[in-house]
Amino acid sequence: MTKRIIFIFAALCSLQARASVRPAQADTVRYTSFTDAAELLQPVQPTHLDGVILPMRGSGNWFVGIAGGSTAFLGTLLGCEDLFGRIETSYSLAVGKWFTPSVGARINYSGSRFKDARLSTQRYHYVHADLLWNVLGRGYARQEQVRWGLVPFAGIGLLHHATNGHNPFAVSYGVQGQYRISRRVSAVAELSGTTTFQDFDGYGRANRLGDHMLSLTAGFTFHIGKTGWKRAVDAAPYIRRSERLAEYVDFLSEENRRYAGRHDCDRRTLAELKKILEIEGLLDAYGHILQEDGEVGKDYPVNNYSGLNSLRARLKNRQWDGTSPLDTTEVRPGGGSVSVRVEAGSANSRYGCNARRDSLTADSVAFRPAGGECIGAPVYFFFSLNTARLTDPSQLVNLDELVRVATKYGLTVKVTGAADSATGTVGINDALSVSRADYIASELNKRGLPSDRITKTGEGGISDYVPTEANRHSKVELFFDKLEKTEIHP
Template sequence: MRKLLFVLAFAGISVASMAQNEDATEKYSVSTNSFWSNWFIQAGAQWQATYFAGEHGEGFSKSPLKSFRSNPQASVAIGKWFTPGLGLRIKASGIWGKAAERSYKFWNGQGQALFNLSNMLCGYNPDRVYNFIPFAGAGVARNCTDNLYVMGLSVGILNQFNISKKVAVNLELGWNRMENDFVAGGTAVNMATRFWDSHTNVLYAEVGLTYNLGKATWNKTPDVDAIKALSQSQIDALNAQLADEKAEIDRLKTMLANQKPAPAAPAVTKSIKEFITTPVSVFFNISKTDVANPKDLVNVKALAKYAKENNSNILVTGYADSSTGTPAINQKLSENRANQVVEELVKMGVSRDKISTAAKGGVKELGVESPVSFDRRATVQIVE
C-alpha cells in the first residue's frame, strides 16, 4: 500500500508540474478554471481477457475470446481536467474474473494520468467531436476469492466522442499488468522470465459514458497584445487630431496677426469662411478602412450640418502612410478610406451628389516629427 501511495503522489506531482508548463505556452491560451470546474464521472461495461502467469507452458489458447479467460466487467471512474490536455482520474473495475479455467471475484483500482493529445497537439477547441486520450497509471487489485492483494500498472487509449457539452461516449482499450501472484497458484506453476508470461496481464475493451460536472469548457485568455495595439492606435489617432488642431490654431493665429484692418463685418465673415473650409481629419488603423475612433466623426458632423444648411459641396480626400505597403495597395487603401467617410456623410444626411472624393495613396504629409500613423487618415472639407 505504501508503494501505491508513493506512485500516486509522484504521478500527481508530475501532472501538476506539466500542467504549469502547459499553461505557460502560447498553444494552451486558456484561462485557469477554479478547482471545482472540469470534473467528470464515467461508467462503462467491459469485456476483458486475463492471461494468467501460471498458464505458461500449459497449452492454453492465446485467443482473448476463449470462454476460459474472458468475462464481462463493469467500471466507474471520477476525475478532473487540470488543463485542456492533462487530467487525473481514479477508476475501479471488476466483478467476475476468469484465468486458466478458474473463476474468481475481484476489483481493480487505478489512479491514472490522462493526456488529451487532440488538445495538446491541435490546440483547444470546445466544439471538437473526437478526442484521442492516452492514459497511464498504477494501483492495487484484490482477488476477493483467494484474498490476495497485488500491485498493478495500466496503460490504454480513451477514444471520446462528444455528443454535447455535458455528455460523451467512450470507447476505451486498455491493458492492466498485475503481479504474478494475482491468482492463487501463480507462483507454483512453471514460471517464465519472459516479459509477457512473467505476470498476469488483463486486456479489455470498454464502452461507456462520460458526464461532465459543472463547468466543462475553458475560456480563452484575452489577447493582451491586440488590446494594447488597439489602445495605442486610439491614442495615436487622438494625438494626430490634436496635432492637426494645434496646427490649425497656429495658422489662424498667424492669419489674424497678419490681417490688415478691415470693416468688422467682412472680417468676421472671412474668419468664419476660413474656419469652415479647414479640413477635418478622420484617422484609421494600419491597413484598415474602419474609423479608428468614432469621436473623429463629431467634427465631421458639424461640417456636414453646415454643408446641408448652405448647400455646399464637400471634398473627401483619402491617405495612407508611405512607410508601409506598396504604392498600389496604398492607393486602393486611400480610395477605400475616402469612400468610408463618404458613407458616414450620407448617413448624416448629406446628398451623395454634393460629395467628391480624391485618393492620394501613400504619403508623408505631416512632417518627419509626426508619427507615421498620423498619415493614415481621410480629410473632409467644404469646397466652392
C-alpha cells in the same frame, strides 16, 4: 549692333544658368493625415494565436465516466481453458479532470468476477490512478469543439482478491476512444490491461509479475462544470490600434492648441473693434455683427416678469372713466364731446387706455395686445426631453402669481403645450404636448384656479425657437373673461 549682340548673349547665359539650378524643397514639414479617423474608432475583430490555449481554472473540465464490458484473466498458470472461456462481465467508474486539451488524470474503480487457473469464479476489486494523454487534443487550438478523441493512458493501483485477501500492486495501461455527442456527454470505448504479481490468484511465484487482466468496456462520460477551452487572443492588433490612437490624440491636442490660440487672437480683435465702434458712436448700430458664437441664436422665449408688474398696475385702474389727464375726450365738429368705450381686447381698449393718446400704453411692450385679446407677455414653462417634468422645479413659483392675478381680476387662462419636432414621432409629440399642458393646468387648479377658467391645447411638435430645447414648453396666456360692448355717450 555690337551692343545688341552682347545683350542677347548675356540673356541667353542667364537663362541657361537658371535652367541648370536644381529646384530646392520649399517645405520640409511633414503632416500626418488622419482621414481614416473613423476607422480608428471601429471595434477590432479579435484574432487568436495559433496553437495557444489558456489554462482552465480548477472548476473547469471535470468529468465522470461509467462503463461496462467483459474481462479475461490470464495467469501464469493459464489452465486448460482458452481466452473466450475465461471471459466474465465487469464494470468501471471514473472521476477525472482535463488540465489541458491534451493532458488529464482520473481515478478509476473497476471490478467483478474472473476465472483463475482452476477455472473457478473469483471476485476482485481494482482502484487505480491514470494519466491521460489525448493525442487529438491540439485540435482545440484551432476550433471550439473537437468531436473525436484518442486517449492512451497508464497508471498504478491496488488489486484486491476477495477470496484469498491478496492486495498486490498493479500497473494499468490501455487506450480509450471518445466521441463527443453534445457539450456535456461523450461516448467512450476502452481497451485496457492490468498486470500484477503471479501469486494474485494463489498460484505462481511471489514478487514476480505474471498475472494479467484484459478488459474491453464501453460507456459514457459526463462533463461537469465549465467545459471547453479559451484560445489566446493575439494582442498585436490592439497594440497597433493603441499606438495609432495615441498619435491621433497628440494630433488633436496640437490642433486644439492651434485653434485655441486663433480663438484668443480673434477674441482680442473683436474687443478692439468694439472699442473703435464705441468711440465712433456706431456700437448700437453694428454691435450685433461682433456677437460671439455663444451669443448667437438666443432668440428663444424668456419669462417677462416686468409684463406682469405692468399688468397689475393697469388692472388696478380698470374702472377708469376716461377723464384722465391724458385727455381721452374726443371733440367733434360743431361742439360737444363723445366718450368712447371699446371692447376689452381691442387696440383702443379702456383697460389699456386709448392707444393713440396713451403714451404709456404705446411704449409698454408688456401690455401690447397679441392677437387682439392676450394680456401682457406669455409665461413659459420649460420641460426635460420626452417628459412632462420641468427642467427646474423653481419655475412653479410663477404659477402662484398667475393664479393670484387671474383670481383677483376675473381673468381666464390659456395653457398651450408644445414638443420639439426634431425628436420623436408626430404621435409622440402630440401626446407629449397635451400631457405638458395638462400638467400646468393641474398645477393651476391645485392653487385655486377653477377648471372652467382654464383652456388647454396641444400644438404637437414645433420648431419655432432656437435652441431646440426651447420648443419643449407650456405657454400660459391671460385673457379677459368676456368682452364689454362699445358704449357711446352723446
